[in-house]
Amino acid sequence: MLRQACRHGRPVRSRNYSTISETKNHDPLNILFCGADKFSIYSLRALHKLQQNRPDKLASIDVLCRPDKRTGRGLKHVQAVPIKSVATELGLSLHQIDTFKGWQAPSNVNLVVAVSFGLLVPGTLLRAAKYGGLNVHPSLLPRFRGAAPIEHTLLERCATTGVTLQTMHPTRFDHGAVLSQKTTPITHERRPNEMVELLGPIGADSLVDGIERGLFIPPYPETVTSGHEASYAPKLTPADRKINWDSWTADDILVRDEVLGGLWDTVSYSRCHGQVHAAAEERVKFEGPWQILDTAVNHDASHLRPAGYPALIGKTNEKIGLCTVDGRIVQPSEITISGKPKGSGHQILSSLLRRSKGLT
Incomplete structure (x- = not known):
């Protein structure tokens, strides 16, 4: 259970591997943000801050999440995904769906961002958005593709972890082009909520940096991934x-x-x-x-x-x-x-x- 020792002040290494140093110009972004949990909340708050500071770069944010669900004995308790209350707090337009079938996205959306969303964003929606989609994933892809990367990282007692910013693939989870990766050592964290607090800000910084630099605009940077073999991190039961x-x-x-x-x-x-x-x-x-x-x-x-x-x-x-x-x-x-x-x-x-x- 011992891990590589590391004291306070965790170093974070950025891997952008970009052959394009300049910032690419783009239209003001109208983002459809697909999220759910606390990890995604870090990214949403960072995007909202960018919108406040740079409305010329980020014009609007619509939030998409799963519907409220009844839980508990007798299904008397209504539980909403955590990001819903944050979207309401920030005054953002909110949409809730359990399937994309029959749902029409806002017509002005030109970039889709998904962070721990849980549903595959269909290729039709990605193609309709001028700039496609971005995904923030809490692992060093291609390692730990899937629904539970944080938990599998801890179960395998990895010494390092990180966050990947990638484009969104139209038919498969976590198979887009890697735009950047940031790594960080794991010290004492062994609970998923502690890992979210570690990786959430890193993911938010990666997303904002990628948007400010226009990494989502082809041609994409030539990237070198973490070097890990591809592995799957399925939902835990x-x-x-x-x-x-x-x-x-x-x-x-x-x-x-x-x-x-x-x-x-x-x-x-x-x-x-x-x-x-x-x-x-x-x-x-x-x-x-x-x-x-x-x-x-x-x-x-x-x-x-x-x-x-x-x-x-x-x-x-x-x-x-x-x-x-x-x-x-x-x-x-x-x-x-x-x-x-x-x-x-x-x-x-x-x-x-x-x-x-x-x-x-």
Whole structure:
């Protein structure tokens, strides 16, 4: 889980690789900004500031986002994407759609900008815009194309990351021409929201710089990408939080908890019963932060058993630890068993394990 050390004052390296040094002239821009999350909010605010300072360069901004959705029990709670409130705050025209089919963009749009939008902007819209489209992506493309680049960057424990400014491809996500890249080291950040705070301003600066220099106007700069091989960063699902005791090390578990949270398995309950296979599996959910324990704090021989087996922890044996594939013991802060009171898992599992060992 250790990364390349780096103190405060993260250096950011710009890679513009442009054979064209002068700023290209263009018509005042009427931008359709497609966004959703906090990462995209940084770019929207930067564009709005540019509009205020340089109306001759950026004339208008329309914001496009997904519709509000009902969530929670009984679908009683209405949840809007974060960028909606910012668009309203800035007094920008707002459009909300779940599909481009049948939707007509404002007729004056001459540049489309997409930042963490989630929908593929169709080629018909990009061709209708005089200057096509720009995409701000929080990875060093072609590495981590896809919906969850930040999470996959952290899961793979990369020492560096960055932001790519590229044109938008009419049929594929993250396959446009790379216009610039900026890199930055990763220090202690292991949670996606901390990475957004790191990369959001970098992405906003890249976008504004690209617009001010007219990088979106052909011919595009001759670019050299990050040098990483192409890889895919798909959207994460609950299945990604299921612990694989046969392959995850103790460090893997700590990292996945920090990035994904809510790890779970379906074997801990049966193994505390002393059963290798249970007739009915019970889902056990673990909440962090996790600790990696010295096996000396363990008072039975469970740490000698295979990965995924429980161990009684502490002098009173009232806590549960779990053995990992690299021979260590990890302990979550809280355990909840499906159908049981929240947070009661340590007590329930330790009681079952003591009983199975004949200790009570």
